[in-house]
Amino acid sequence: MKMIIAIIRPEKFEAVEDALAEKGCIAMTVTEVKGRGEQKGIKLQYRGSFVEVDLLHKIKMEIVVEDEMVDEVVETICRNARTGKFGDGRIFVVPVEKSVRIRTGEVVNGEN
Amino acid sequence: MKMIIAIIRPEKFEAVEDALAEKGCIAMTVTEVKGRGEQKGIKLQYRGSFVEVDLLHKIKMEIVVEDEMVDEVVETICRNARTGKFGDGRIFVVPVEKSVRIRTGEVVNGEN
Amino acid sequence: MKMIIAIIRPEKFEAVEDALAEKGCIAMTVTEVKGRGEQKGIKLQYRGSFVEVDLLHKIKMEIVVEDEMVDEVVETICRNARTGKFGDGRIFVVPVEKSVRIRTGEVVNGEN
Amino acid sequence: MNTADTAWILVSTAMVALMIPGVGLFYAGMVRKKNVVSMITLSVVSALIAGVIWVLYGYSLGFSGDVSGFIGDFAKILLNNVSIDSGNGIPEMLFMLFQMMFAGVTLAILTSGFAERIRLSSFIVLGVLWLTFVYIPFAHWLWGGGWLSRIGSLDFAGGMVVHVSSGFGALALALVVGKRYGYGEHSIEPNNIPLTLVGGALLWFGWFGFNGGSALHADRIAVNAIAVTFIASCFAGLSWMVMSWLKGKPGSLGIASGIIAGLASITPAAGFVGTEGAIIIGIIAGIICFIALDFRIRKGIDESLDAWAIHGIGGAFGSLAVGFLADPSIGGYSGVIYGNSGLFVSQIIAVVVTIIYAFAVTFAIAKIVNYAIPLRVSAEEEYVGLDISQHGEVGYV
Amino acid sequence: MNTADTAWILVSTAMVALMIPGVGLFYAGMVRKKNVVSMITLSVVSALIAGVIWVLYGYSLGFSGDVSGFIGDFAKILLNNVSIDSGNGIPEMLFMLFQMMFAGVTLAILTSGFAERIRLSSFIVLGVLWLTFVYIPFAHWLWGGGWLSRIGSLDFAGGMVVHVSSGFGALALALVVGKRYGYGEHSIEPNNIPLTLVGGALLWFGWFGFNGGSALHADRIAVNAIAVTFIASCFAGLSWMVMSWLKGKPGSLGIASGIIAGLASITPAAGFVGTEGAIIIGIIAGIICFIALDFRIRKGIDESLDAWAIHGIGGAFGSLAVGFLADPSIGGYSGVIYGNSGLFVSQIIAVVVTIIYAFAVTFAIAKIVNYAIPLRVSAEEEYVGLDISQHGEVGYV
C-alpha cells in the first residue's frame, strides 16, 4: 500500500477529484497548505523592483491505495492538475505499512 | 519508528487524546483536514433528489512512536474513535527513518 | 529521496526558511498544525492550580530532498529553529519512493 | 407632529432593526463552524417573518382595539388606517414600524432554543405561529391596552413582552426539539468569538434605541432610559465577570453575557427606576443570570445559546424589580421602597402569567408543528451542519 | 434652522457614511480569501475619492446653478458659499455632506464590476472620472434642477442616480475589464459569508438614513420612507428566498441579495408610494432581480458581485414602478393606478436615458483609462491575489 501525496493548485482540485472518482478512487484526505517550488513562488514586478510572493496556497491530497493503483492515480492527478505553468505542484509516493479501518477494526498490511 | 496517521471524527478527538495520554502517549501533531471515504461522504435527501456532501471535517493526528508501541496506539485510537457508523476514519502507519529533537539535536534512527 | 517533516515554532519559521534558502533548499510545503510534546504542552499557574494548555500552534514543513541532502537540511532546521526551551519541535524523516513533477510529468524514483 | 420626537424614533427604529441581525451574529460565533451561516440566517429570516406578519395582521391584532383584554381586532390589517400624519407625538406609522422591529428581535432571540438542529422550513412555520400566539398577545396585554396593563402591570420596553417570552419560549423549544447530537458527550466550542463580540457590540448599541426609543419621545424619560440602560449593563458585566472569576477565568463570552443580562433586566424598568435602581438591577442581574446559566448546564438542558438564562431570567427579574424600585420622580409609578406594594403585586401576576403562558403555549405550538412537519433535521443533516444541509453554503472557505 | 430636521439629517448622514465600508464588507465576504482586503479597501477608497471630489468641485457641479440642464456651475467649488447656517430646513453644508455620502456609496457599489482584478491606481483614476462624468451629471439631472427633473422625472433617494448608474456602470466595466481568470472553469467560492452578512446588516441599517434622510426633514415623508423601505426589503427577501428554494436550497447570500434588491427597488419610490406599493415592489423586486442574476450567470458575464442584477435592475424597476404606483396622498404625485400616465412617461424616459448613458459613458471611460493605464492587474498578480499584489497584505493569518 502507498500513500500518494499530491500538492496541487486549489483551482484544479475539483477537476482532479472528479477524475479520480471516475476511476473509482474516492477516498482521500485533503489539507489546505502553502508551498513554494524551486522558483521561489511568483515574482511580481513592483515599481522597478521585484517582490517575491513565496508561499502560495495549495491543496494537499493524501490518498492511500493498493500498490497496483498507484500509477493510474498518479497519472490521473497529473493530467487533471496540469496547466503547464510553474506551480502546478508535485506528487510524492510514500510506503504505508499498515492501514486500519476504524469503524470495523479491519487491518490491511502493506507488503513493504 | 513509525508515524501513525489517524484520521478521525473531530468530536472524538478529545476522547482519543485522553485515552492516549493514559497509555503514556502524549506527543502528537494535529491538523484539521477534510476527507471522504469510499462512500463519497454523506448523502442528504433533498426534495426527492440526493445531494452528496463529500468532504467532511476530520482531525488528522500524527504520532511518531517506537515500533513496539504501534499496536497499542492503533488499538487505543480505534476503540475511542469508533461510533460504528460510516465516517469513523482510518489509521495509516508509515515508516520513519530518523527522528530529531530540535531542542537538543538528539537523533534517533529507525530500524527501517 | 526522503521527506523531511519538521514541526517547529511558528515564530521561527522565517529564520528557518531563510536559512534553508541560503543552502539552496527552496521548495517546501507548509501546514499550520497544533501539537504537543512529551511535556503535555505548557503549564500555566492559575490561582493555585495548574492549567495545562496542551495543543500549541506549530508550523509543519514538509521538504522532499535527495538522500544526500537530508543531513544538511535537518541540521539547518535544527540550528535555526532552536531556542533551547521545551516546545522547539521535532524532525521526522520518511522515505519517498517516487516523486512526480505535475507540470512536466517527470518522475524521479527513490532508491528505497 | 413633534418633529424632534419623530427624529429620535426614526433613529431608534433603525437601531432596533440593526439588533435583529445583531442577535444572529452574536449567536453565530458561539455555534460550530458548520452552523454559522444558519444561525445568522435564522435571525435575518426572523426579520422577514416579523415584517410580513406585522403588516398583514400583527400590528392590528396587537395594537388596534381590544377583544376581552386578550387580543386586538382586525381594523388595521394591511396597515389600513395607519397614518403617516399625526396630531402630536409621532405618527402611528412610525410607532407601528418601531414595534415591528421588536417582534423581529424577539423571534431572533428565540432561535437560541433550537440552534444547530432546526429545519429552516419548520422554523418559518413555527415563527409565524409563535408571533401570532405568543408575541402578539403579550404585546397586546402589556402595551396594546390588554388585561395586564389594565391591572397596572408595567413593562417599559419589553422585559416580559420580549425577554420572558423569548427566553421561556426558547426553553420550551429546547425541550421539545431535544439536545444536539453529542451534547454533553463532547465539547461544542464557539467557532468565532470575535464574530459574537461584533454582534454583541451591535446589540449594545441598538439597545439605546430599544429602551430609549420606548419613551416614544426625545424627553426626560428617554434620557433616563438610556442612562440606566448603560449603567445597568456595566454593573452587570462586572458582576458576571466577578462570578466567573471566582469559578475560573473570566471569559469574554461571560462578560458579554453579563452585559446582555443587565440590558435585558433593565429593559422593563428603564423608564421607571433611577440610576441607583439601575446599579442594583445591574449587579443582581449579572449574578442571577450567571447562576441560571450554571443551573441550565448542570441540568443538561440544551437551551443552546442561553436565551432562557439571560433573557428569560433577566427579563423576569427586571420586571419584578420594577415593583420594588420604581421611583415616582422618574416615571410616576412607585415601587415597594416608595411605600406602594400594589405595583409589586401587579408585576408578580404579570411575570408569573407570562412565564407560564410563554412556556406552555410555545411548548404546545412546538409539539403541534413537530407533529405535522419535523422541527428537527435528520441526524445526517445535523452531522453535516445546517449551513450545507439547509442553505447549501459553507461559512468560511 | 429646524433643529429637529437637522438632528435627523446629522444622523442620516452618519448612517449613509457607514454604508460605504458596509458595501466593502458585504462584497469582501463573497470574493476569494486572497482578495478580501482589496475588496474592502476599494470601498474605503471610494469614500476618500468621493469626499475629495465633492469638496473640490463635485457638489458645485451637481447642485449649484445649471448649464443647459446638463450640469451645474463652479460657483461652489471648494465649498465656497456653502453655509452652515440656514433659513428654514437644514443648513446647506449638511445637505452637501449628506449628498457626499451618496456619491461614496455609489462608487463603492460600482466596484462589483471589476472585483478581484482591478489595479488600485487605475481604480482611483477611474473613480474620479466616473464620478465626474456619470454620477455628478445624474445627480444634477434628477436632484440638482437638471433636465430630467424638469420633465417631471422623480427619483426619491437614488433609484437612478445611485443604483442604475452603478449597476449598469458595473456591467460596462465588467465587459471592458473581462472575466476573472478561470471564471466559469472552476468555482469561485465566497470566503467568508458571515463577513458578508455583517456588511449586509450595516447596509440594511444605513438604508434607513439613505431613504429616510432623503426626505430632508424628520416628517411624514421620512416616516413613510423608512416604513416602505423596511417592508419592501422583507417582502423582497422572502420572494427571493422562495425563488431560490424552488430551484434548490435557499442560501443566506440569496436572502441577503433579495433584501438588497428590495432596498434598491424601493429607493426611488420611498417618498411616493405607500405600504401596499411597497409590498408589490418588494415581491416583484425579489423575483426580477433573481431572474436577472440567473440570466447574468447563464450569459457567462463576470459582473462579479451582481451590482447590475441587484442595483441596476432593481433601481430601474423601482423607478418605473413609481410611475405606476405613486400615491398622491403620500408625496403629491400620482401614478398610472391613480389615473395619471404622464409621470409614467417621464419615468420611462429617465430610466431609458440613465441606463444608456450610464452604460455607454462608463464603457467609454473604462476604455480610455484602459488605454492609458491598464485597468487590470497582470495574470500573476491576479493569481496571487490583489491583497498581496496591490496592498502587500494578507487578510487572515
Next chain:
Amino acid sequence: MNTADTAWILVSTAMVALMIPGVGLFYAGMVRKKNVVSMITLSVVSALIAGVIWVLYGYSLGFSGDVSGFIGDFAKILLNNVSIDSGNGIPEMLFMLFQMMFAGVTLAILTSGFAERIRLSSFIVLGVLWLTFVYIPFAHWLWGGGWLSRIGSLDFAGGMVVHVSSGFGALALALVVGKRYGYGEHSIEPNNIPLTLVGGALLWFGWFGFNGGSALHADRIAVNAIAVTFIASCFAGLSWMVMSWLKGKPGSLGIASGIIAGLASITPAAGFVGTEGAIIIGIIAGIICFIALDFRIRKGIDESLDAWAIHGIGGAFGSLAVGFLADPSIGGYSGVIYGNSGLFVSQIIAVVVTIIYAFAVTFAIAKIVNYAIPLRVSAEEEYVGLDISQHGEVGYV
C-alpha cells in the same frame, strides 16, 4: 428642554458607545490570533470600568465644582443631583452619559500600549487609576471649568482630553511594560484585517457622534463638526496612502490609520475651523502621523497598535492647529491666520502640559501598579496567548 438637541445627543451617545467595542475590534484584527479575544475584551472592560467610575465619582470630579482649577468636587457622586430634566439645552443626565462614553473610548485607546501582554486584573487596577488621575483631571481642566479652559485653551471634542492623554499614556505604558516577547526578532502579523476594518468602520461612524455630539446641540456647530470631521478624514486617508505608496505598497491598514489620524486631528478643531481648515489639517495629519509611526518603529518602541503615533501626535497636532486656523465665523475664536496669536499661545501651553502630564503620570501609575502587582503576564502565558491564559477562550476554532 430642547427636544431636538436631546434627540441628537441621545443618538450621539449611542454612537460613541459603539466606538468603545469598535476600538477593540479595530485593535484585535492587528494582533496575533492568540490574543484576538483579549484585545476586544480590554475595550469592553474599558467601558465597564468607565461606566462604574463615572457613576461613582468620575463625573463629579470632572464636572462638578472646582478645586483650585485642578479637579472637581464630590457634590455629584453617585450622580447625586444629576437631573433628567433641564431648563434649556439637554438634561444634565444626558451630558453625563455622553461624557461617560468619552472616558470609555479613551481608556480603550490606551490599551494599545500593552497589547498582547497585560494581565487582565492589572489592567482593571490600572484603568481605575488612570481614569482617576489622568483622564478626569484633563476633562476638568478643559471641559469642566478647570485652569486650561480659564487660560483660554480650547479642545472641542477631545484632542487633548482623549487623544493626547491616551496616546502619550500608551507610550509611557509601552515603556514600562516592555516589548512583546520576540518583538523586532520575528514578524508579528495582523491576524484578521477584515476584523480591523469592521472596527474601523464603526469608529468612522461613531466619530460623527463623537465630534458632532460635542456641539451639544443639533445646530450649525454640529453641522460644521461632522462636515469637517469627514472631510479631514478623507484627506488624511489619502495623504497617508500617498506616503505609504512612496515607500512601498499602500496597505489597507495604512489607509485606515490615515483616516483615524485625520479624525483624531480634527477632533479638537471640529467646532472652530471651516472646511479649508479641515483640508489642511487632514493632509498634514496623514503625513505627520505616518512619520511618527515610522519613527516609532525605527526606535524599536513596542507601542503596539500606535495609539501614540496616531492619537497622541494627531491630537496634539490638531490642538495646535486650532491656534492657527480657528475661524471666528465658525466658533467665535480666531487663530493666528485671523490675526490672533493669543489662542495659539494657550494651545501650546495646553498641548505641552497635557503631553508631559499624560506621559509622566501614566508612567508613574504604571510603575506603582507594576510594583504592587505585575502588569505583565508570565513568559509562558504570553507565549500561549492572553486568550487562553487570561480568558480561557480560543478566538477561532
